[in-house]
Amino acid sequence: MLLKTLTEASGLSGNEKEVRDIIISEIEPYCTSLKIDRLGNIIAFKEGKANSKRIMVTAHMDEVGLMVKEIDSHGLIKFLPVGGIDKRILVSKPVLIGEKKIAGVIGAKPIHLQKRNEWSNALSMDDLYIDIGAKSKEDAEKYVNIGDYIAFDSEYVEFGQGLVKAKALDNRVGCAILIDLIKNVEDVSFYAVFTVMEEVGLVGAGPAAYEVDPDLTIVLEGTLAYDIPELDSHLVPTYLGGGPAISLADRTTVYNHKLRDRVVEIAEKNNIPYQFRKTSMGGNDSGKIHTSRDGSLTTTISVPCRNIHSPVSVMSMDDYKNTFKLAKAVLYDFKEGYNGF
């Protein structure tokens, strides 16, 4: 299964090659043209019928993780974060280091040795280390180099009522949907862009948008779900199983109202469940895309993911299917030409 392959591959920001290769092998037969730009973005074009507007659909390929910064005298590895990592999720997680995927575990001081005040505070990243089973610094250096990327080691698992647990659902889920669109959408010409380094500052999207110069863009994302019963509804960013989340405003974009209303209309017309992404925290490639060159319109449609940016992200296959359906319907709607925009 494609989503399994994509989430189990390593592709931290700046090191997306493994994921990029999988995507290219999937989409190449379906694309009219395909290139990798100088930053590593995939810019593919699928020709359908001529549209009056230039349309782009994007998903970022990269995921958050860690990087080796130091190897100590015992062969333990100190690390720093790549992208937004909550230090509290790190302890006791298995990881894979570097191209050779050397196995390691994130360790910390045992509870027996912790002082009382250490119980109540999360351990800082400096207090954690990765053990790869090396005997010494020299031994560790045979397997690991400073600067190596460290990915979470987490298997794709289907469980419960159509739920999936995996790492990197943000944003392999967007990549998988975009791949499905390339395979399934006929009659509409569009650029399919898989970007790099979103998690470290929307780095790839700007240059990609500059090159493509789109009029209309759909950004596909995995976004945060935090739907616990104690929360008032306005504090729930999205609900798992609530359908594709349509963005209102985030730190990088206030989404165009007309286009947003149109996406809602299309969802309703096609009986696709949807929800609004309520929080304005976070941001995505849209921020760089809509302000590229002389400006363009964007909409972001996301699959809700619990435990985002962790090795145990959870999503619903129904949300996945409905997000695909909605994105496809919006693409077909674009074909008709957009006088209002």
Next chain:
Amino acid sequence: MAFNSELLSKLVKIYGPSSKEDRIREFISDEIRDYVDDIRVDALGNLIAHKKGQGKKVMISAHMDQIGMMVIDIDENGFLRFTNIGGISPYYSYGQQVIFENGTVGVIFAEPLDDMSKLKLDKMYIDIGAFSKEEALEKVSIGDICIYKSDFVENDKVVFTPYLDDRVGCFVAIEALKQIKEPHNDLYYVFSVQEEVGLRGAKTAAFSIEPDLGISLDVTGHGDTPKARRLAIGLNKGTAIKVKDRSLIAHPYIRETLVKLAEDKEIPYQMEVLEYGGTDSGAIHINKEGVPSGVISIPTRYVHSTVEMASKEDINNSIKLLVEFLNTEFDI
């Protein structure tokens, strides 16, 4: 120079939060149409008016968007929860009236708090007098944005009203535009969108205009009220020439030209060294290969509150300085 209260009072009252600038754009369009050669609107909604001249291409930018509150949730009892569009202070908002594009009025209040220093927007709500979710939905939808309900008040010295930021900048640009009938320079007046959420409109406008020089008009802070944060800016002490803020260091050529013009023409001015905030020139000056840019600021008290206050003389002096600047033969 008489003060055109009529125009400013209209400008501050027209709905136009960031991303929803249609109405204010229409109004400004109608106001300036007869005075310019060409008007267009770009994809993000910037209004770009061109008045042709033979000299340097100058982009004059005043942002027409205003801060507001976007509805993100409506509860069973009809209370609206919201997020900020731009720099909305929970303290300034508490107890204020707001108005939606369709005229629906509401008030902002908060869940009871023992400690008001913990007041945060996610503890606050808008009450539009609806008694159920259904009733509320008849008037308001998720994603709608409301603004502070405006009450323009003036005396012989000052105006106080919400949204001087940055309708007063628009006002200065419009008044200058009307005065400059035969421009020496090639003037592009931009009434920009989405400044309050990150100088987004000015960025795309600058890209398409490709100006030689940039000047923006915006409010700045003050340091002349009891125990105010230190800032050498006061009301009624002249227009302000920006040295720096968080978004740019004004180009020395622009800054020095403005100072020289103010000295020569005896326009009262003050130098603005701002440690916070930013404005459109922050986006303009790094457009493409770079654009020498500066800012004429209007000293304003209580920015982003419902009682922003500015001096009429300072505003008129800002217009005077802008007119002189735009008529300058630039040698850069």
